Amino acid sequence: MCGISGMFDTMGLRDYDRALAARINNIQAHRGPDEDDLHLEPGLALGHRRLSVIDLATGQQPQFNADGSVGIVFNGEIYNFQELVPELKALGYLFRTRSDTEVIVHAYSAWGTACVHRLRGMFAFAIWDRRQQTLFLARDRMGVKPMHYAWLPDGTFIFGSELKVVTAHPAFVRDIDPLAVEDYFTFGYVPDPRCIYRNARKLPPAHTLLLRRGEADQPEPVPYWDVQFTNDNPIDQADAQAELRERVRESVKLRLIADVPLGAFLSGGVDSSAVVATMAGLSDTPVHTCAIGFDDPRFNESEFAQQVADRYQTDHRLEIVKSDDFDLIDTLAWLYDEPYADSSAIPTYRVCEMARKHVTVALSGDGGDESLGGYRRYRMHLGEERVRNRLPHGVRRPLFGALGQIYPKADWAPRMFRAKTTFQAMAMDSVEAYHHSMSHLRADQRERLFSSTFKRQLGGYCSLEVFRRHAHQAQTDDPLALVQYLDYKTWLVGDINTKVDRAAMAHSLEVREPLMDHKLIEWLATLPSDLKVQGGEGKAVFKKAFEPLLPHDVLYRPKMGFSVPLAKWLRGPLADRMRKTVLGDRLAQCGYFDPACLRTLVEEHSRGVRDHSTPLWMLMMFDAFLRVRENAPGA
Incomplete structure (x- = not known):
């Protein structure tokens, strides 16, 4: 279980700055406090934060095969990896570790992008194929593990386990997507593949994404499984x-x-x-x-x-x-x-x-x-x-x-x-x-x-x-x-x-x-x-x-x-904070909300006339997101 990150030059072989690669990788250090490492080569930077669970001694990432032609950063667990080892050994692949990570590397070498059909587990990974000059991303069938990505204005494709990896890059433009705001105030979250930012995406569950260097068009994710x-x-x-x-x-x-x-x-x-x-x-x-x-x-x-x-x-x-x-x-x-x-x-x-x-x-x-x-x-x-x-x-x-x-x-x-x-x-x-x-x-x-x-x-x-x-x-x-x-x-x-x-x-x-x-x-x-x-x-x-x-x-x-007692909180210990937040400058200045409606929500809930705890909590969490966005590095 880990955090992964990376940058891929879709059009050339630029050198990525190691300090920048380390900074965007380490912003998710909580996902993997045990180890961290980077791999950089012209046109590519891969990062990994490790939480050691299986093969504590030799499961480090980024991990490459013996000849260095295939490398991976991987977040998750492959539960059937022990079943795949004998099959891959019979095909001639040698194992240097006891990790499920190495199983994915050899599975890709054996079966290409179809390897995802053989994997049983929760996963999000990126595989670099040096011979084909491709970057292959995949996410598990039920979307247990996350994958976020974006194309930057200079042609760089950036990805990470958490959205903060993508937004930490100084070239990422943090424009909010109005459609994502509509989705959030419907569902309470922003559903895949949309992100709150117009220029970022989530890789949907049971999808892969294949990027090939030199191809100008941005490829679309491809499904590999669905429940019937x-x-x-x-x-x-x-x-x-x-x-x-x-x-x-x-x-x-x-x-x-x-x-x-x-x-x-x-x-x-x-x-x-x-x-x-x-x-x-x-x-x-x-x-x-x-x-x-x-x-x-x-x-x-x-x-x-x-x-x-x-x-x-x-x-x-x-x-x-x-x-x-x-x-x-x-x-x-x-x-x-x-x-x-x-x-x-x-x-x-x-x-x-x-x-x-x-x-x-x-x-x-x-x-x-x-x-x-x-x-x-x-x-x-x-x-x-x-x-x-x-x-x-x-x-x-x-x-x-x-x-x-x-x-x-x-x-x-x-x-x-x-x-x-x-x-x-x-x-x-x-x-x-x-x-x-x-x-x-x-x-x-x-x-x-x-x-x-x-x-x-x-x-x-x-x-x-x-x-x-x-x-x-x-x-x-x-x-x-x-x-x-x-x-x-x-x-x-x-x-x-x-x-x-x-x-x-x-x-x-x-x-x-x-x-x-x-x-x-x-x-x-x-x-x-x-x-x-x-x-x-x-x-x-x-x-x-x-x-x-x-x-x-x-x-x-x-x-x-x-559950938690939201209605009680918002009429009791959170009442003052709720009022200051919902009627405060930040929500007013973003321009998304009708001021009269905000006042009505606050007053009716405070007086006990109506239970508006759901919209008020949603507004408070939206305000908290805006505050974090304002104070984030590079904002």
Whole structure:
């Protein structure tokens, strides 16, 4: 697990300054505190920051093959690397290390760019092929590991694990992309491949990018994999449960290879509990587990984590986080490089900080809800779909559109009476409705928030286009499969994986996600949707599969989530800061927002008239991003 960086002269053989290469590489030193190194030659600079996990003695990077013709910088883990070694040795390749890095080098030499099809794991890497004069970039299928890049005005292609590597180059132009601002205030993050800056991009998951020296055109990323929802597996319930347990076991076992202390997050939820139970069955020694609790009982799951820890006699560590733990705003803005509004980044940062005191590698349960239909919003969407399928669109749109306009936004009311959003969604088609439900700020809210000047800059763009683009590629008519696919492409990558990667690497902690193994994902996509959501119960087949291994209360209690009390903060200890930020000069001078709307949000929330904690938090995190941008080197 590491941080990588590099510069490639696409048109010539300029010499890159070693001090500059070192500076942009070391700005991500938190990703790899153990070692760092550079490789420079005419037209190329490669950098690496290492967090030693496998082959501590000889796994250094940048790493080259024996004749120096192929070199790599690599971030991640290849879990099947030991399986590939005998095959590559049979082809004549000699190994000087025990690292998965060298396996990628020889796999590329043997199979070229098609090597990505042979790799099972989380990865982002860049391979320099001196003979072909090419630079080959690749990112793992589920987007667990990040890759950012840009073309600079002088023809240099620059890349790095974090966006701050790219923006640290003095020639990078930090112009904000208005479309990314629209995306952020919809989703709470900037979805791939867009970045907050107009001139930067993220390499999408399951894509490669091949650059050849001397070619003036900027190549586009090429996909090499996609999940195909067939939902046609004839397997019965009992066999599906047994096979699911075995596939999870195999995925977990692959992720237990490490030469450093290894443990797991244990939140008390179904997914992390299933991972820990599986680890316990594979280990002769107690599993190291880490959990955090909150001093506010409404957000505290630690008692359920303790049940699992007691059952499997894990070496369990618990730390209690105060409910006013909001001092990380500026830290998070620097770590995430872009505006990022998921407030669960705060407890995620804390649990990673705590885990790193005891382990270097931690397994998580991330990805289970997306793959197995665990979110409440999936069940809501399926219910809405049943109504949509019974009424023609020509009837639904005027009927429910009118109801959505006149029904009050009842934030204060019990959930069953908050029908405004449902009425609005019923007037839409499936993709638009799911976009509506996934929007932190919905279209009408963004319309009020943005200034007239900024709306002109958008030129008619709407973040719905992100969902439309992915839905076009989904190749499924199954309602659950469609929204799972959309989450794979947006929420899982842009929110969940981004959150965990930055929070973990801030503490030099490697996190592995067995429920995101692409082989497991492919198999789950063959299961009928009614095995995943049954009678209003999400993750049905998963819960049934782990009934023999987990307490009933852990499996079937209401989902709590990794939340923080935002509304309370913004009316209490954060109230003054919120007011000064939202009504301050920085947000006013950027020109994106309507001043009257900002005042209304602040006043109504402060008086308790409405709960505007979501837009206010998003505005505060956007302001924090602007502040970091202003103070960054070279700004």
